[in-house]
Amino acid sequence: MNDSKPLVTSETRLRVRYAETDQMGVVYHANYFVWFEVGRVELMRELGVSYREMEQEGCMIAVVDVRCRYKSPARYDDELVVRTQLKNVRETLVHFSYELVRASDGTLLAEAETTHIVIDNEMKVSSLPEKYAGVFRRAAGKQ
Amino acid sequence: MNDSKPLVTSETRLRVRYAETDQMGVVYHANYFVWFEVGRVELMRELGVSYREMEQEGCMIAVVDVRCRYKSPARYDDELVVRTQLKNVRETLVHFSYELVRASDGTLLAEAETTHIVIDNEMKVSSLPEKYAGVFRRAAGKQ
Amino acid sequence: MNDSKPLVTSETRLRVRYAETDQMGVVYHANYFVWFEVGRVELMRELGVSYREMEQEGCMIAVVDVRCRYKSPARYDDELVVRTQLKNVRETLVHFSYELVRASDGTLLAEAETTHIVIDNEMKVSSLPEKYAGVFRRAAGKQ
Amino acid sequence: MNDSKPLVTSETRLRVRYAETDQMGVVYHANYFVWFEVGRVELMRELGVSYREMEQEGCMIAVVDVRCRYKSPARYDDELVVRTQLKNVRETLVHFSYELVRASDGTLLAEAETTHIVIDNEMKVSSLPEKYAGVFRRAAGKQ
Numbered sequence: 001m002n003d004s005k006p007l008v009t010s011e012t013r014l015r016v017r018y019a020e021t022d023q024m025g026v027v028y029h030a031n032y033f034v035w036f037e038v039g040r041v042e043l044m045r046e047l048g049v050s051y052r053e054m055e056q057e058g059c060m061i062a063v064v065d066v067r068c069r070y071k072s073p074a075r076y077d078d079e080l081v082v083r084t085q086l087k088n089v090r091e092t093l094v095h096f097s098y099e100l101v102r103a104s105d106g107t108l109l110a111e112a113e114t115t116h117i118v119i120d121n122e123m124k125v126s127s128l129p130e131k132y133a134g135v136f137r138r139a140a141g142k143q
Numbered sequence: 144m145n146d147s148k149p150l151v152t153s154e155t156r157l158r159v160r161y162a163e164t165d166q167m168g169v170v171y172h173a174n175y176f177v178w179f180e181v182g183r184v185e186l187m188r189e190l191g192v193s194y195r196e197m198e199q200e201g202c203m204i205a206v207v208d209v210r211c212r213y214k215s216p217a218r219y220d221d222e223l224v225v226r227t228q229l230k231n232v233r234e235t236l237v238h239f240s241y242e243l244v245r246a247s248d249g250t251l252l253a254e255a256e257t258t259h260i261v262i263d264n265e266m267k268v269s270s271l272p273e274k275y276a277g278v279f280r281r282a283a284g285k286q
Numbered sequence: 287m288n289d290s291k292p293l294v295t296s297e298t299r300l301r302v303r304y305a306e307t308d309q310m311g312v313v314y315h316a317n318y319f320v321w322f323e324v325g326r327v328e329l330m331r332e333l334g335v336s337y338r339e340m341e342q343e344g345c346m347i348a349v350v351d352v353r354c355r356y357k358s359p360a361r362y363d364d365e366l367v368v369r370t371q372l373k374n375v376r377e378t379l380v381h382f383s384y385e386l387v388r389a390s391d392g393t394l395l396a397e398a399e400t401t402h403i404v405i406d407n408e409m410k411v412s413s414l415p416e417k418y419a420g421v422f423r424r425a426a427g428k429q
Numbered sequence: 430m431n432d433s434k435p436l437v438t439s440e441t442r443l444r445v446r447y448a449e450t451d452q453m454g455v456v457y458h459a460n461y462f463v464w465f466e467v468g469r470v471e472l473m474r475e476l477g478v479s480y481r482e483m484e485q486e487g488c489m490i491a492v493v494d495v496r497c498r499y500k501s502p503a504r505y506d507d508e509l510v511v512r513t514q515l516k517n518v519r520e521t522l523v524h525f526s527y528e529l530v531r532a533s534d535g536t537l538l539a540e541a542e543t544t545h546i547v548i549d550n551e552m553k554v555s556s557l558p559e560k561y562a563g564v565f566r567r568a569a570g571k572q
Contacts, residue, residue, distance in 0.1 A: 015324075017320060017323065017324055018165055018166070018171070018323050018327070018337075019165065019171050019173060019320040019323060021165050021166035022161055022162065022164050022165065022166065023161070023164040023165065023166065023167075023168045023169075023219055024166075024489060024491065025166045026166075026491075026552075028161070028162050029462060029492040029495065030162060030459045030460065030462035030463055030466075031459065033458060033459035033462070034303060034305040034459055037303065037304050037305060037459075038303055041304070041363070050363070051304075051363070052362055052363040060453060062453065062455075062499075062502075063458040063499055064498065064499050065496075065497070065498050065499070066458065066495075066496070066497050066499075067494075067495070067496045068494070068495050069493065069494050070491075070492055070493050070494070070495075073491075073552070076166055076338055077327070077336070077337070077338040123455075123502070158467075160463060160466065160467055161466050161470070161480075162463040162466060167346060167348065169348075169409075172319060172349040172352065173316045173317065173319035173320055173323075174316065176315060176316035176319070177316055177446060177448040180316075180446065180447050180448060181446055184447070184506070193506070194447075194506070195505055195506040198309075203310060205310065205312075205356075205359075206315040206356055207355065207356050208353075208354070208355050208356070209315065209352075209353070209354050209356075210351075210352070210353045211351070211352050212350065212351050213348075213349055213350050213351070213352075216348075216409070219481055220470070220479070220480070220481040266312075266359070304451055304452070304457070305451065305457050305459060307451050307452040308447055308448065308450050308451060308452065309447070309450040309451065309452065309453075309454045309455075309505055310452075311452045312452075314447070314448050316448060362452055
C-alpha cells in the first residue's frame with residue numbers, strides 16, 4: 001500500500017434502537033458491525049454503486065477480517081455518525097475503515113476496519129469488475 | 144378445525160444470551176420469535192424432517208402471522224424450555240403453537256402461535272409435499 | 287373502546303439492512319418488531335415525549351402482547367415507511383398499531399399491534415403519569 | 430506477556446439459527462461475536478464463575494477490542510464448536526481467544542480475540558476482584 005489518502009469520506013446518520021442495547025445499558029458490541037455495514041453501503045451509493053444491484057449481477061463482497069476498538073459506549077436514542085472510507089482496493093479484496101462518532105458532541109465512540117473478498121454466486125473468489133474497481137480505486141485515492 | 148389434540152410436543156432447551164437482553168434488563172421481545180423458530184425446527188427434526196433439506200428441495204414455510212403474549216420476563220443466563228406443537232396442517236398452511244417456560248421453576252414466560260404458508264423457490268404458494276404433510280398431520284393429531 | 291379514531295399518524299422512514307435479511311432472501315420476520323419499536327419511539331417524539339427521558343424518570347412501557355400479519359416480504363435495501371398510531375391508552379396499558387409500507391410503490395407489507403404495560407424501575411405495574419397520559423389520549427382521539 | 434500457555438480450553442456447542450443467516454445464504458458476520466460471548470460465559474462457568482453473579486456484584490467486563498478472521502462460512506443448521514481460552518489477565522483487562530469449528534468435519538470457520546476492561550456499576554474502570562483474578566490467571570497459565 002502506498003501512502004495515498006482516501007479521497008471520499010461518507011457520513012451516514014443513524015439513531016440507536018432499543019433492540020441494539022443490552023442489560024449493561026449500552027449498545028451490544030456486535031451491533032456496531034451492522035452500522036459499519038450501513039456505512040459501507042451508503043459510501044457505495046454515494047459513489048453511484050448500488051450494492052443490491054452488484055449482488056444481483058453475481059458480485060458479492062464477503063467479510064474476511066474485522067477489527068473494532070471501542071472507545072466510549074453508544075447509548076439508546078443517541079444520534080450517531082458513521083464515517084466510512086475505502087482504504088484499499090485490489091483485484092479480489094476491498095478494504096474499508098470506519099469512525100463512529102456521537103452526533104451531539106463529536107465524541108469518537110469506535111474505530112474499525114473490515115476486509116472483504118470478492119466472490120461470485122457460487123461463493124468462488126473472483127475479480128472485482130472494472131466498472132466497480134475503477135470507482136473504488138478513485139475513492140480510495142489510488143489513481 | 145375439529146377438536147383433535149396435537150400428539151407431539153417437542154421440548155427444546157436454550158440459555159438466554161447476553162446479546163438477547165436490552166437495557167430494561169430483560170430479553171428484548173422480538174428475540175422470543177427466534178427461540179420459537181428454534182423450537183419449530185427441533186419439532187420437525189423429532190418428526191424426522193430436516194428443515195434444511197426441505198428448503199434445499201425448494202419447499203419453504205414462510206411466516207404469515209405471529210402472535211405472542213408475554214407473561215413474565217426472561218432474563219440473562221436463564222435456562223428456558225420451548226414447548227412446540229403442530230396445531231394444524233392444511234394444503235398450503237402450517238400452524239404451530241409455543242409455550243416458553245423457565246426451566247428452574249416451570250414459570251410460564253410466554254405463549255405464542257405462528258402461521259406459515261408453503262412456498263417454492265420463486266416464493267409462489269405451493270402445496271406441502273405429501274411426505275411432509277402426512278407426518279405433520281399425524282403430529283397434529285389430525286389423522 | 288369507543289369508536290374514536292386516532293388523530294395522529296407518525297410516519298418513519300427506514301432502509302432495510304443486510305443484517306436484517308435471512309437466507310430466504312427476505313427480511314427475517316422477528317426484525318419487523320424492531321422497526322415497530324422505532325415507529326413507536328418516533329410517534330412519541332412527535333408528541334413531544336422522549337422515551338429515553340421517560341425511562342430515566344422510571345416509567346417504562348413493557349411489551350405484553352404483539353401480533354403481526356405479513357402481507358408481502360420486505361427486501362434488502364428497500365425503503366420502508368412505518369405508520370404508527372396510538373390506538374388506546376388506559377391507566378396502565380398503552381396500545382399501538384402499525385402499518386409497514388414499501389416507500390417506492392406504497393405496497394402494504396405488514397400490519398401489526400402491540401400492547402404495553404406501564405412499569406416502574408422495579409418492574410412493578412404502575413400508572414402512566416398524567417403528563418404522558420393526557421398527550422397519549424389526545425393522540426389516540428380519546429378526548 | 431510471557432510464553433505461558435492457556436491451561437483451559439472450553440468447548441461449547443451450538444447450532445446455527447435461521448435468524449443468524451443473511452441473504453448470502455451464510456451466517457451474517459456480526460453474529461459470530463454473539464457465539465464468542467456464549468463461549469466466554471461457558472468458559473467462566475467451567476471455572477466456577479457465573480458471569481450473571483459477577484455482574485450482580487457490580488463487576489462487569491466490557492468489550493474494548495475485537496478481531497475476527499473468517500475462514501469458511503457457517504451455514505444454517507450447522508453444529509458448531511466454540512473453543513475459548515483465556516489468553517491473559519491483568520489488573521483491569523481480560524483477554525480471550527476463540528476458534529470456531531464445524532462439528533461434523535472439524536473445519537476451522539473463524540479465529541478471534543476479544544479484550545475486555547473491568548468496570549463497575551457506574552462504568553468506571555476497576556480492578557478485577559482477586560477471587561476472579563486468581564481463577565482467571567490459573568486458567569490462562571499465568572501462575
